[in-house]
Amino acid sequence: MGLTLQDVAWHQSVGKLIDALDRPGFWIALVRLLEQYVEFDSWVALLFSDGRPQVFAECPGLDGGPDTLFQDYLAGLYQLDPFYIASREQRVGGQFRLADVAPECFEQTDxxxxxxxLNVVADEVQINVLLDGERTLCLSLGARQPFSPEQIALLGIIQPWVAALMRQRLAFESEFLASPPPPAPAWQNQLEAAGQKVENALTARELEIARLMLSGCSGKEIARKLDISAETVKVHRKHIYSKLGIKSHSELFALFLQAQKG
Structure with a gap:
C-alpha cells in the first residue's frame, strides 16, 4: 500500500519540527501540528517531579494573559490532579486519558x-515521557467535550513521534532543567495546625487519607490503596473531621486551599 497525501504531510511536518527543536517556538509548533489532527481547547507542557510542576510552555488565558486558575494549580492544586498523582504512583510513559487515571468519585470533588x-472543562489527554530523577515530562491537551474514540486512536498512532520529539527537545532546555523545582507546599503542616492543640494533630495515616479523599478516591479505593478495610477508612475520616472541626468534604477542601496560601 502506497503513502497517502496525509502520510506525506505528517512526515513533512515532523521533519520541520525536528528542524525547530532548538528554537523558542518549538512547543507552539508542536501543538499547532497536533491541532491539525485532533481538536482541543487548552494545552500545557510541563515537568512533574517531587516539587511543584515546572512549565515549559502553555496556552494563554482567554484574555491573552496568564490563566489565573492555572496559577492556582501550580501553587498547590496540582497535588489533587489525577494525572500528577498517577505519574507519582505508577511511573509509566505513554498516552493517558482522564478516564484512565481519575478516581471513582473525581467528578464529585470540589x-x-x-x-x-472550569479550566479543562470536560476531558484531558496527557502524553508522558519518563526521565531520570523521578521526573516526568508531560504534554496535556484539554477539551470542552470528551475526545472521541477516533481522536484517541489517532493520538495513539502519532504518540510515539510526539514523545520522541518531546524527549529530543530536552537537549535545548538544559538551563531550565538545571533549576531545581520549587518545593511542594507543606499543606499537611497547615492541616495539622488547624486543630490548634497538639492532641488534635493529624497522624500520618490521617493526612494520607485526607489527601486521597480530596483527590476523589472512594472509601473502597482508599482501602485498596492503603491495604486497610473500608470500615477503618470511615473511622479515620470521622477522626479527621473531628480533629479539624469540620463536617464536610467542602470544608476540608477549603482548608486545603487555605494551606496553599499559608
Whole structure:
C-alpha cells in the first residue's frame, strides 16, 4: 500500500519540527501540528517531579494573559490532579486519558467542580515521557467535550513521534532543567495546625487519607490503596473531621486551599 497525501504531510511536518527543536517556538509548533489532527481547547507542557510542576510552555488565558486558575494549580492544586498523582504512583510513559487515571468519585470533588471543569472543562489527554530523577515530562491537551474514540486512536498512532520529539527537545532546555523545582507546599503542616492543640494533630495515616479523599478516591479505593478495610477508612475520616472541626468534604477542601496560601 502506497503513502497517502496525509502520510506525506505528517512526515513533512515532523521533519520541520525536528528542524525547530532548538528554537523558542518549538512547543507552539508542536501543538499547532497536533491541532491539525485532533481538536482541543487548552494545552500545557510541563515537568512533574517531587516539587511543584515546572512549565515549559502553555496556552494563554482567554484574555491573552496568564490563566489565573492555572496559577492556582501550580501553587498547590496540582497535588489533587489525577494525572500528577498517577505519574507519582505508577511511573509509566505513554498516552493517558482522564478516564484512565481519575478516581471513582473525581467528578464529585470540589477540585473538579471548582477548578477542573472550569479550566479543562470536560476531558484531558496527557502524553508522558519518563526521565531520570523521578521526573516526568508531560504534554496535556484539554477539551470542552470528551475526545472521541477516533481522536484517541489517532493520538495513539502519532504518540510515539510526539514523545520522541518531546524527549529530543530536552537537549535545548538544559538551563531550565538545571533549576531545581520549587518545593511542594507543606499543606499537611497547615492541616495539622488547624486543630490548634497538639492532641488534635493529624497522624500520618490521617493526612494520607485526607489527601486521597480530596483527590476523589472512594472509601473502597482508599482501602485498596492503603491495604486497610473500608470500615477503618470511615473511622479515620470521622477522626479527621473531628480533629479539624469540620463536617464536610467542602470544608476540608477549603482548608486545603487555605494551606496553599499559608
Amino acid at each position: 477540585y473538579y467542580q471548582r477548578y477542573f471543569r
